[in-house]
Amino acid sequence: MKQKPQRINLSQELIALAGPNAGGTPLLSEPTVWSARTFKHLDDMSVYKAAFTNANYENEARVGGTVNIARLDGGTVTDYTGTWPDSDWQELTDEQAVLQITEAKKFLLKVRKIRQDFNPINLMDEGSKAAARKMAPVIDSFIASSFADISATNDYGNDAAPITVGLGAGETKPSLALDMLYEKLDDAGAPDDGGLRVVVPSWFRTMLSQEIGTRQTLMGDKAKQGEYAGKGLFATDISGFDAIYASKRVPNTAGTKFKVMAGTNAITFAMGLEEMTIIPELQNDFASGLKALWAYGKKLPDAKYMALGTFDKGSYA
Secondary structure, eight states, X not given: OOOOOBSSOSOHHHHHHHOBOTTSXXXXXXXXXXXXXXXXXXXXXXXXXXXXXXXXXXXXXXXXXXXXXXXXXXXXXOOOOSOOOGGGXXXXXXXEEEEEOOEEEEEEEEEETHHHHOOHHHHHHHHHHHHHHXXXXXXXXXXXXXXXXXXXXXXXXXXXXXXXXXXXTTOBOHHHHHHHHHHHHHHTTOOOTTOOEEEEOHHHHHHHHHHHTTOOOTTSOOOEESOOOXXXXXXXXXXXXXXXXXXXXXXXXXXXXXXXXXXXXXXXXEEEEEEEEEESSOTTSSEEEEEEEEEEEEEOSOGGGEEEEEEEXXXXX
16 A cells, blocks of 8 residues: 655654654654755855845745845935924835745655664754755756846946956956946945855956965955855955855856856845655655755845846956
8 A cells, every 4th residue: 555645754763863842843854944954054055145145034935925025215315404394204115025936846855774874863964965955056046047137237248248358468357357347336336234245157266366366455455365165255355345256157158148246145035945744665665755845036126236247258367
């Protein structure tokens, strides 16, 4: 007889090892616990999520649903003349943007001889890492597609006239390309209280390293390199950017027209573990199974607060 999947029951010995939460539910089968573990590992592996997203609405995503993003409109500043009429008072409004949850991904994990080889904590940690490894490139590519939402007034180069970045004659130096992106953000009045970030392709990283080396100038270009690990972080404090990330997933067209995004954590990314089910005994196998359903979506509410470079790869020194 085909065994019906169970949402909570693994076995009494596994439940005892995992321990219950305050309500008595085994932690091993609790989606919020798996969600927190996977988010932690995903944060360690995802470049674009680390660079450009905020987690204000994390765990609020549901398949096919929406998330309302609250944004406060702060009014205007006027001259002080000693007195003012009541009409000068401006109400602080709550402007809302709607984030649509458009993506749903499943995760299926088979663990052989779970009772003999794994304790529940190891299962949870290893399963979460496995999910994050599979999901990180998918999430990064999804967030990177936000380049299409950036205001055209903040473009530096475009598909018709990409900027050739390189160290050869007539090519735009990598540091100048970063300067121009910073200028676009500054002209747009983009907030930098959360730190300005940029994600560049690997070849740009190499050229920038060749150009600046480890110089340290009075202009504030500290050019710190090699001190940061994880999340693709390559350097800090260059051309006004607090963090420069390198990623092999920068959108491009057959190795040309690389879409280099710059800005703050302006992209709202909502993601949640909608369902997690443990199957104690898989049919036709000596193994247990774990299946999960993740839902997520994104939105760039303020398109003018990010800049976009369209770069072609030039020559190395």
